[in-house]
Amino acid sequence: MSSGDVIFQSTDLAQRRTEFLEAARSGMARLRDKDGTSLVMVPESHLQLLLELRKWSSVSTRLERYLSRPDFKPTVQSLGDLAWLRVFDCEDLREFADELNDAIIAADSDNDLAVLEQCLHAWKATARQLEDPLRRSVLLTRGIALDLVEIDPPSVSPEV
Amino acid sequence: MTPHSAYQPYEPARRPGGRPEEIPAFRILIHRQFKHHYAELASRVGIQQAQQFWDHISQTPGKPSPVASITILRGKAGKPLADGWSRTHHYELTGAARADYQYCHDYRTSNEGDPHPVVAILTLNYSSH
Numbered sequence: 001m002s003s004g005d006v007i008f009q010s011t012d013l014a015q016r017r018t019e020f021l022e023a024a025r026s027g028m029a030r031l032r033d034k035d036g037t038s039l040v041m042v043p044e045s046h047l048q049l050l051l052e053l054r055k056w057s058s059v060s061t062r063l064e065r066y067l068s069r070p071d072f073k074p075t076v077q078s079l080g081d082l083a084w085l086r087v088f089d090c091e092d093l094r095e096f097a098d099e100l101n102d103a104i105i106a107a108d109s110d111n112d113l114a115v116l117e118q119c120l121h122a123w124k125a126t127a128r129q130l131e132d133p134l135r136r137s138v139l140l141t142r143g144i145a146l147d148l149v150e151i152d153p154p155s156v157s158p159e160v
Numbered sequence: 161m162t163p164h165s166a167y168q169p170y171e172p173a174r175r176p177g178g179r180p181e182e183i184p185a186f187r188i189l190i191h192r193q194f195k196h197h198y199a200e201l202a203s204r205v206g207i208q209q210a211q212q213f214w215d216h217i218s219q220t221p222g223k224p225s226p227v228a229s230i231t232i233l234r235g236k237a238g239k240p241l242a243d244g245w246s247r248t249h250h251y252e253l254t255g256a257a258r259a260d261y262q263y264c265h266d267y268r269t270s271n272e273g274d275p276h277p278v279v280a281i282l283t284l285n286y287s288s289h
Binding site: 091092095099123125129130132134135136139141143153154 | 191198213214233234236242245258280
């Protein structure tokens with residue numbers, strides 16, 4: 001019998017407190033309040049996982065909807081709270097949406113947000129680099145005709 | 161005519177702590193637009209972190225670093241410059257200093273030149289997030 005199969009009563013919080021907490025620690029403790037409301041206690045990390053999965057699943061759905069519009073332009077106005085994505089064109093946004101979707105599925109399967117956090121960290125780091133016009137110009141230039149010069153190991157300039 | 165003087169106040173200093181223990185496996189190039197940023201590197205982040213960055217890119221570019229966070233940039237910004245180049249690696253020297261680089265194991269400066277391994281630092285910036 002799993003911990004969620006036992007339904008505690010509100011009076012059990014005093015009489016069976018240790019058993020209730022143990023059930024919560026091991027995944028989920030269910031409690032029926034006096035008015036019949038069903039309450040659940042879970043580890044905070046599990047709740048955090050569910051909240052993040054809900055949030056980013058919603059983002060993923062919104063992005064899919066935006067990208068399905070032929071006239072969609074990634075602007076601050078059109079992206080709202082996702083405005084940090086405005087530096088990307090639709091092709092990059094499609095790639096982000098695909099990777100985000102995969103990361104959500106993996107995080108759900110792993111019961112761990114690590115893969116989702118890595119995905120978001122990488123895309124946000126990229127967005128920050130593209131905000132600057134010079135960095136953007138260099139990072140989006142393909143071909144090895146870049147203006148490169150050789151450098152020496154770092155050194156401390158002498159006091160003059 | 162300016163008289164010659166042996167005193168050269170702007171001659172580069174030697175690398176503190178001596179030369180790197182290992183011969184660099186990669187030649188290091190930087191985009192000309194960021195060369196002046198590189199000249200400030202040691203004074204901006206400290207010589208130890210500057211040397212750790214240099215040691216990483218000259219010996220093990222693309223590998224995890226025990227002292228810095230490295231992320232592969234996404235989208236078009238992360239694509240290789242050309243065939244044979246790596247994707248763009250984003251190396252965070254400190255919370256306020258970061259560099260983007262790619263590496264190539266057989267870069268040729270011309271069609272007749274010998275292939276050699278190089279790292280190209282594409283961007284270097286110090287702004288805080």
